Amino acid sequence: MTTPTGLTMQSMGTDLIPTGQRGYVNDLQTPFPLIQSVPPMLAQDPFIQRMLPAFDEILAPIISTLDCLDSYFDPAIAPEDFLRYLSTWVTSNTGNEFSIPGLRHEIATAVAMSEWRGTTSCLSERFFPFDLESIELQEGGGVTVSTTATDPATWPDAAPMVATVTVTPLKDSPNSIENITKLIEDFVPAHVQLNVVVAT
Numbered sequence: 001m002t003t004p005t006g007l008t009m010q011s012m013g014t015d016l017i018p019t020g021q022r023g024y025v026n027d028l029q030t031p032f033p034l035i036q037s038v039p040p041m042l043a044q045d046p047f048i049q050r051m052l053p054a055f056d057e058i059l060a061p062i063i064s065t066l067d068c069l070d071s072y073f074d075p076a077i078a079p080e081d082f083l084r085y086l087s088t089w090v091t092s093n094t095g096n097e098f099s100i101p102g103l104r105h106e107i108a109t110a111v112a113m114s115e116w117r118g119t120t121s122c123l124s125e126r127f128f129p130f131d132l133e134s135i136e137l138q139e140g141g142g143v144t145v146s147t148t149a150t151d152p153a154t155w156p157d158a159a160p161m162v163a164t165v166t167v168t169p170l171k172d173s174p175n176s177i178e179n180i181t182k183l184i185e186d187f188v189p190a191h192v193q194l195n196v197v198v199a200t
Helices: 046-067 080-090 100-108 110-112 118-125 175-188
Strands: 007-012 017-023 132-139 162-169 193-198
Touching: 046 162, 080 100, 080 132, 100 110, 110 118, 118 132, 175 193
Parallel strands: 162 193
Antiparallel strands: 007 017, 132 162
């Protein structure tokens, strides 16, 4: 079946699962036939009666799209081509090979995940269950304290901040390990050195 926007759907029990493909809606009717908008004298003309339905057929998909415009901005059901365009608004990873379910999840949670950027939970939420089987984050963060005032010039050099992320990719993930590494780099603060280890 197809939705009013032309998005092809498959019926799975009581749920409608988007296939990501647009479809042509056969015999789609316009709610505003042009023949009703012309003067009665012209509406009786056989040529006008044949010509205006042709314009109605062209305008019907446009009117239907505008009528269902809110569905295009819902990442759960948006058509795939518009979904990728929508991702350019909220993510910086549009060049990567997202799975479509992963991309829908990325867009839907972009705002919430921005508040937890760089944390283990943020990485887990981003990659599960779409690209990774497991992910483990280890970092050597710490602070130096003193009970007496000291000259900052005498302070020892701080050890470099290093984070090690161990990942186990899913066998059927559409993302290559290179792309996953780039995605993880986007979530790690700029001053932190990142090591990505692929578990085997």
